[in-house]
Amino acid sequence: MRTPPGANFPSLHRSIMSQATSESSRTCYCGELSAEHVGKEVVLKGWMHSRRDHGGLIFVDLRDRAGMAQVVFDPDSLPDGQFEQAHRLRGEDVLAVVGQVRRRDEDKINPNIATGELELHVASFEVLSKADVVPFKIDEHQSVSEDHRLKYRYIDLRRPAMQSSIRTRARVNGAVRRYLDGLGFIEIETPILCKATPEGARDYLVPSRVQQGSFYALPQSPQLYKQILMMSGFDRYYQIARCFRDEDLRANRQPEFTQIDCELSFPTCEEIYEIFEGMMAAIYREAKGIELPTPFPRLTYSNSMARFGSDKPDLRFELEIRDVTEAFASGCEFKVFNTIIEKGGVARALCVPGGAEKYSNTQLKPGGELPAFAARYGAKGLAWFRAEADEGGVVSLTSNIAKFFSDECRAALAAALDAKPGDLVLIVCDKAATAATVLGQLRVYLGGELGLIDSDAFCPCWITDFPLFDWDEEGKRWHALHHPFTAPNPEDLDRLESDPGSVRSLAYDLSFNGEEVGGGSIRIHQPELQQRVFRLLGVSEDEAKDKFGFLLDALRFGAPPHGGIAFGVDRIMMQVMGTDSIRDVIAFPKTQSASCPMTEAPSGVETSQVRELGLRFTPSVEKKLADAADAEAGGGSVT
């Protein structure tokens, strides 16, 4: 545990107070007590973590941000009355203690804590703050529901795991700043009160009091500001920026989140990959002392979808998806497959090593574990085969549906998959996108179930050559896959209008152990091209002018080619800390319903505040508020 920069404790040799009071200066952190303190008198301040009261002798573990130290209350060395007071100490009381540091006898060393060879013999102490009985104990051995942890977050954050998580996050922020500063990036703050834009996530809106009826939006990202900064000639910008998206939450998604937001002028994709591989390496060096090998591997989007069924492949294990459409070209009498393939569908498969025994017929039949899992992602069915060796040692595939497939067909399938005896073959026959998604999800699920994932591995990967647009079936329109300012790949530019779906963009994502931790693109810097893309997206000239006029103007007054990237700090920290929940790397996160159990945000406000904004509730909301007030039985204020 490093002494933080700026922590400036007085010398240990200053004259020591006989009495510990709030006035006496702390000499070191509990967790930093070390051999050099032996024989010296020190002042410690911290929380009473636990107490072992032997009647005639009391041991207390005193805890602070650096760790714990055992302090010993011995009636022979304490002023009158203090030993009796020590009996009354309770969990989480805040204490100042003065005393001499002693080395423990060999047989009394506690190997479980860093300061276990030492203890402080208390000469005097003061209770700086009495604690009520805490709602839950700060105890690694007992789990506490997340609800409670968030309601009493100040207590939860005292837990060593949370301390470590939050402090590692601070060090990562520092490492990022040092790295980017060193490369000439300029940290620039951008507004939180922004203009609402169409496209993209739902905005958090802030009503304007001064201009009633108008709204600001909180930034989904500083996207347009950072592009404008390139046109302002700053050349390299970054910001550790808070972003807001009013969408439903997930284990890896909060409504407000933090991005390392970057933009460069005159970049090539290669430069961007190199710079930010370096940044990720700096993060892992700082946080974990690990050297990430660079350059990171790259995969095109279409490759990644075909082989891993995802644009954020988990490369910590193999288990690749194979296309087996060809194997069914002849000798397959399975109507379902034939029909789908004739209509342009594909058959794709996972060949799961050792899966034949692991998964029973019950788990494989319709409605069973694996088909049910597949159905969640849109699969209409999941076909399977078990690979067995016959007497001659030749691999054959058996299944409840084997009779629909000729021997040749099954042999072709086994060959295409290089199936070994004991393997389980899972096949999805569907539209290419559905087959990819279903098998991609199954791949990750099976990777976990079969223990294929090396949790110590770090597998970053750039995903490149994303499509510029995808077709929104519901809205019957093209839709920007990344965002509307992403540059098309110049090689595909001539198809922009004729075949938009085939146009690749200059966008890239950084995938890390199956999670998208960053993404960006080279931007459009010609106003004409930007207009063409808006047109494709169904943004009329008037709307473009209204919503993005400032950008189109700025592009006309000398816009350098530019591009950038943004990284999700929260997701990177999840990877660094190895947690499954984004809430474990955020000091004050929100629940799934976007509320904060501690502060009870969001909450009602005074009627006058609402009126001032020129707003009124709909009748259904009014009714809900009135019902809630009734239930509270006599709560006088609004809501």
Added chain:
RNA sequence: GGGGUCGUAGUUCAGAUGGUUAGAACGCCGGCCUGUCACGCCGGAGGUCGCGAGUUCGAGUCUCGUCGGCCCCGCCA
């Protein structure tokens, strides 16, 4: 908007098929204990079984509704 799952003591949980006084561990309170360290020993208190209806002679248990937590689908340029 939808699916799943959970809600019982301060905390974490157990309470088959509905049936007498709802249990355990830790914590808490009181007592004892001079080398413990997830201290130990003895004793004790502590419950609106999330909330509201319903079925039933009888509901922690069954049904419906509702609120909240978590996971997921949709959504997240």
